[in-house]
Amino acid sequence: MMPAPLVELIGIAKGFGQGEARVQALEGITLSVAPGEVVGLRGPSGSGKSTLLNLVACILEPDAGVLRLAGETVWEGGWRRRDLRALRREKIGFIFQFHNLLPFLDATDNVALALTLAGIELPEARRQARALLDHLQVGKRATAMPAKLSGGEAQRVAIARALANQPRIILADEPTAALDSERAGVVMDLLRQVAREQSAAVLVVTHDDKIFARFDRMVSLRDGRIEAAGLPAAALTAV
Amino acid sequence: MNLALRDIRHNLGRFLLTCLGLGLLLGVALAMVGIYRGLVDEALSLARGLQADLWVVEAGSRGPFAEASRIPGDVREAVARLSGVVAAGSLTFQTVEARHAGGPGSDAAPTEDVVRERGGEAGRPRIGAVLRLQVVGHEPGRPGGPPGLVAGRGIGRGRLEMVADRSSGLPLGAMVEMAGTRFRVVGLTARTVSTGGDPLAWITLRDAQELQFRLSPPAARRAQAGGGGGQPQDTVNAVVARLSPNARAEEVASVIRRWKHFSALTAAEQENVLTRSVVERARRQIGLFTAVLLLVSAVIVALIIYTLTMDKMREIATLKLIGAPDRSIVALIMQQALMLGGIAFAGGTALLLSVKDAFPRRVLLGPEEVVGFGLLVLMICLAASLLGVRYALRIEPAQALGG
Numbered sequence: 001m002m003p004a005p006l007v008e009l010i011g012i013a014k015g016f017g018q019g020e021a022r023v024q025a026l027e028g029i030t031l032s033v034a035p036g037e038v039v040g041l042r043g044p045s046g047s048g049k050s051t052l053l054n055l056v057a058c059i060l061e062p063d064a065g066v067l068r069l070a071g072e073t074v075w076e077g078g079w080r081r082r083d084l085r086a087l088r089r090e091k092i093g094f095i096f097q098f099h100n101l102l103p104f105l106d107a108t109d110n111v112a113l114a115l116t117l118a119g120i121e122l123p124e125a126r127r128q129a130r131a132l133l134d135h136l137q138v139g140k141r142a143t144a145m146p147a148k149l150s151g152g153e154a155q156r157v158a159i160a161r162a163l164a165n166q167p168r169i170i171l172a173d174e175p176t177a178a179l180d181s182e183r184a185g186v187v188m189d190l191l192r193q194v195a196r197e198q199s200a201a202v203l204v205v206t207h208d209d210k211i212f213a214r215f216d217r218m219v220s221l222r223d224g225r226i227e228a229a230g231l232p233a234a235a236l237t238a239v
Numbered sequence: 240m241n242l243a244l245r246d247i248r249h250n251l252g253r254f255l256l257t258c259l260g261l262g263l264l265l266g267v268a269l270a271m272v273g274i275y276r277g278l279v280d281e282a283l284s285l286a287r288g289l290q291a292d293l294w295v296v297e298a299g300s301r302g303p304f305a306e307a308s309r310i311p312g313d314v315r316e317a318v319a320r321l322s323g324v325v326a327a328g329s330l331t332f333q334t335v336e337a338r339h340a341g342g343p344g345s346d347a348a349p350t351e352d353v354v355r356e357r358g359g360e361a362g363r364p365r366i367g368a369v370l371r372l373q374v375v376g377h378e379p380g381r382p383g384g385p386p387g388l389v390a391g392r393g394i395g396r397g398r399l400e401m402v403a404d405r406s407s408g409l410p411l412g413a414m415v416e417m418a419g420t421r422f423r424v425v426g427l428t429a430r431t432v433s434t435g436g437d438p439l440a441w442i443t444l445r446d447a448q449e450l451q452f453r454l455s456p457p458a459a460r461r462a463q464a465g466g467g468g469g470q471p472q473d474t475v476n477a478v479v480a481r482l483s484p485n486a487r488a489e490e491v492a493s494v495i496r497r498w499k500h501f502s503a504l505t506a507a508e509q510e511n512v513l514t515r516s517v518v519e520r521a522r523r524q525i526g527l528f529t530a531v532l533l534l535v536s537a538v539i540v541a542l543i544i545y546t547l548t549m550d551k552m553r554e555i556a557t558l559k560l561i562g563a564p565d566r567s568i569v570a571l572i573m574q575q576a577l578m579l580g581g582i583a584f585a586g587g588t589a590l591l592l593s594v595k596d597a598f599p600r601r602v603l604l605g606p607e608e609v610v611g612f613g614l615l616v617l618m619i620c621l622a623a624s625l626l627g628v629r630y631a632l633r634i635e636p637a638q639a640l641g642g
Contacts, residue, residue, distance in 0.1 A: 096639060097640075117561065
């Protein structure tokens with residue numbers, strides 16, 4: 001029996017603007033990501049990738065459809081949850097293109113911050129953060145400030161922060177864009193490892209065709225619609 | 240985890256430089272408060288120092304500090320006979336440009352107190368230097384004499400003696416020439432200055448009357464040729480009275496007000512005249528300037544906090560995206576504003592307290608002024624941070640995404 005999807009979008013639509021100036025960014029998007037699955041989202045500029053990611057992150061409100069996250073209906077004709085920030089804190093981990101580590105906190109505290117926001121006391125949060133950094137093989141750089149980290153190290157710390165609260169959903173916005181091929185491959189392997197270990201659903205927006213092979217599934221968007229969905233090789237040939 | 244503190248530590252140099260600039264501005268604003276308090280204190284020090292319960296002046300006049308007041312010297316006797324009056328003394332007041340005419344001790348090095356009271360000037364006034372003094376003519380042994388001598392003695396019955404405030408820089412034994420007459424400094428007082436900040440100098444009433452009312456030889460000749468004998472010399476500017484503890488100043492004053500040509504002010508009324516009319520313009524001027532400085536400080540704090548918040552736009556968006564509540568973000572901004580204001584205020588205050596004695600006029604700062612100003616600065620910082628808070632709350636979490 002297939003496990004219930006952690007990310008589920010049914011007939012999602014989103015437009016911006018009014019009247020003639022209105023742009024339909026997404027139309028009839030139906031997509032699901034299962035636990036342990038790593039799904040890539042690709043498409044040309046303006047195809048609706050970022051809008052889709054923002055919708056799943058509950059940053060944007062859909063116009064129509066149903067949005068379910070980790071089994072909870074989050075949007076259906078309106079938000080079903082009042083505190084969306086708490087929802088993100090509890091269920092979603094974010095990985096950014098340029099790591100977005102807070103420059104005034106060292107690696108440990110960048111990770112510990114996510115834990116303290118979830119209510120864990122600072123000493124315990126720091127202990128867990130160090131363990132996570134060790135697990136991601138950046139433990140030796142635990143006290144380094146972000147400016148002193150290499151691109152790959154910083155992205156690992158960012159991944160550690162995203163994983164700190166053991167979210168069921170991980171959203172990544174071009175996580176390998178600032179990395180060379182080798183480091184990009186390492187980061188993707190790490191995401192695959194996390195997806196397996198934590199049974200998390202990973203949705204990655206990417207343009208980086210060098211890492212397509214590392215996805216379980218690729219979804220191609222064009223003009224706000226899903227153009228192709230399937231194995232990475234199929235998506236590559238379809239677009 | 241205190242994000243505000245961590246952010247400050249990360250940019251410590253920039254933050255401290257900002258604090259330094261703001262501290263200097265707040266120091267100037269606090270100096271204005273101190274100058275105003277000093278102005279009022281100096282204005283009142285003369286009236287308070289004379290320890291008079293009642294001031295008898297010319298009818299229609301508000302006393303010798305606000306308006307011209309001339310009354311016959313013999314009024315003192317009438318006042319002294321009133322029920323409730325313990326003692327009365329006649330006084331004259333005049334501002335004089337005197338010349339330091341040397342004398343023993345004139346070349347001695349000044350004490351630290353003298354240097355401080357002279358606003359940091361090194362050395363005494365040179366022999367021949369012109370000194371601006373507020374000269375008080377009084378009757379030795381009667382109310383109105385110099386309060387609290389810090390050196391030397393009071394004026395005896397002898398003439399041509401002077402007690403001067405030590406802020407004049409005159410040493411004991413120095414000779415001072417006024418209108419061609421030489422006086423010897425026999426005593427020194429401390430912190431007795433006029434409303435204009437000039438050091439006070441006491442001489443006998445008779446000497447003062449001669450200085451004030453004596454006509455120059457040509458003027459005397461003209462007066463005589465015109466058939467007049469000139470002005471009578473027994474004229475004073477005010478009569479001050481000390482009352483018995485049981486007497487009510489207002490009642491005694493009302494008796495005097497019924498006399499023709501005379502009016503009376505209680506000590507409280509005299510202080511009111513001094514603060515309301517004599518220093519009112521200065522008070523408004525300084526108050527307005529202080530308000531402008533505080534407004535400028537508020538604008539600067541608001542701009543600094545706003546700029547700091549703008550610099551952290553991406554970090555704030557990231558915080559929102561990873562689930563930080565608004566209160567954490569508001570706390571980050573407000574704590575930084577408070578730290579900025581607090582450190583700048585402490586620095587500005589410390590700087591001012593270390594240099595306040597170098598000001599030419601008294602800068603008076605007590606705990607009340609410092610604490611009150613500190614609270615005002617903190618309130619300004621909180622209000623000024625609202626602009627940054629508003630900006631931060633409008634940052635969209637989506638701004639953390641993308642390049």
